[in-house]
Amino acid sequence: MRVSVLGATGYAGAELLRILYNHPHADVVHITSESHTGEPIAALYPHLRGRYDLTLESMKDIERIGADSDFVFIGLPHGHAMAVGKALANMPTRIIDLGADFRFDDTETYEAWYHVPHTYKDAPRVYGLAELHRGEIKNAKIIGNAGCFTTASILALAPLAAAHLIDPQTIIVDAKSGVTGAGRGPKLGNHFPELYDNFRAYNACHHRHTPEIEQEVGRLLGEQTIINFTPHLVPMGRGILATCYATLKGNATPELVDAAFERQYGKEFFIRLLGRNGYPSTKEVRGSNFCDIAWHIDERTHRVIVLSAIDNLVKGAAGQAVQNFNIACGFPEKTALDVVPMYP
Incomplete structure (x- = not known):
């Protein structure tokens, strides 16, 4: 699957890249950052050195990125994913949003707590907590990854x-x-x-x-x-x-x-x-x-x-996003996630 990460320079975005590197069925093709456009990701996160040679792009041409991706992971602050969802609405590209824009059944609740208007109220979304919504996640166009x-x-x-x-x-x-x-x-x-x-x-x-x-x-x-x-x-x-x-x-x-x-x-x-x-x-x-x-x-x-x-950063963000990705794609749910915790 060709996947892209919007907002790859946040902690959750970088954690996504770390996990996806070991995913046998995911090929990261685009990563974006508006504040670091044109810079190599390894310059910002040296732990990715030698693993990713991608350069950060702007998401201003989101239609091009979406057309080249099977899945788009969104690691942006709340308020930004709605525009991405609308831009890709008529494409087969599927979305996993690590922010809050698609977590709520009632967009009025979102607006009351996040203090921004919801501009994609009829988005075909599913709440992305795998253990509770596995069946719905499988065919969802937009998955609103649960918060930490x-x-x-x-x-x-x-x-x-x-x-x-x-x-x-x-x-x-x-x-x-x-x-x-x-x-x-x-x-x-x-x-x-x-x-x-x-x-x-x-x-x-x-x-x-x-x-x-x-x-x-x-x-x-x-x-x-x-x-x-x-x-x-x-x-x-x-x-x-x-x-x-x-x-x-x-x-x-x-x-x-x-x-x-x-x-x-x-x-x-x-x-x-x-x-x-x-x-x-x-x-x-x-x-x-x-x-x-x-x-x-x-x-x-x-x-x-x-x-x-x-x-x-894992079960509360990037790992859960990959777990949802696995369910949505029909891959074994543990793919790229079956690791022993680090200790001490």
């Missing part, structure tokens, strides 16, 4: 929601991310003296991944769901640990909770269940497409606490 915080949180909550074991109005997600989740652009809060030896929350009550979690968990529950989501920034390069809380319904027992996770994920290669009372950690999934999940039951408060760990 959302992947960790939705996968943690999905078995409980699908089994109707939790009260949908009691869900709290407390998640921590490495600094690569904030992108490659320089920001004061990511400056080494500000970040090192520090740990802080941000965007409490207003983080844009909140409605994405609500959409998918609500879909499984069959009713509208409102959650509290608070993200935190951790002084590490990559990784997410999500701690999700919910009140169990009256009939929910520890055994029913255990069975729900086994039923949902027992045959999923990229979900590793640590079981009741386990403790996932970010280092144990680093550089991989795995999501490690464990759960605890507080019988005193009748709450369940689910812990999930992912690499935000």
Whole structure:
């Protein structure tokens, strides 16, 4: 398959190139960057030296790039993928967007949280979280790759929601991310003296991944769901640990909770269940497409606490995009992703 990466100089774009290099059925033919047009990718990311000799192009001629590609991966900030989708609407080219433009069923929700107008409201899109939407992803024209915080949180909550074991109005997600989740652009809060030896929350009550979690968990529950989501920034390069809380319904027992996770994920290669009372950690999934999940039951408060760990750049971005690509193309889902996590 001939594939192109728009926005190849972001962390997710570079991670895509790293993974796709080892994909036996993907040939990267175009990479773009508006700020580094004309430069070789290895000049910006020396770890790709000797592996890619491609020069960064402008995406101003997106029709030409699209016509030369079977798939286009979009690694651009929100607000840019809609124009690409419209430009390629009448071509057979398929799209996997790592941004937020095609993640929502309701474009009004997107507009309310992202504060930009949605210019492609009738886009034929599917939510790109493979473990929940595999059948729809297979034939989708546009796949809206799930976000990083959302992947960790939705996968943690999905078995409980699908089994109707939790009260949908009691869900709290407390998640921590490495600094690569904030992108490659320089920001004061990511400056080494500000970040090192520090740990802080941000965007409490207003983080844009909140409605994405609500959409998918609500879909499984069959009713509208409102959650509290608070993200935190951790002084590490990559990784997410999500701690999700919910009140169990009256009939929910520890055994029913255990069975729900086994039923949902027992045959999923990229979900590793640590079981009741386990403790996932970010280092144990680093550089991989795995999501490690464990759960605890507080019988005193009748709450369940689910812990999930992912690499935000792999299962939370580029790896998940390649997993969706494999499904869409009919390749084995593990292709280019069956790697052991890096440790320590």
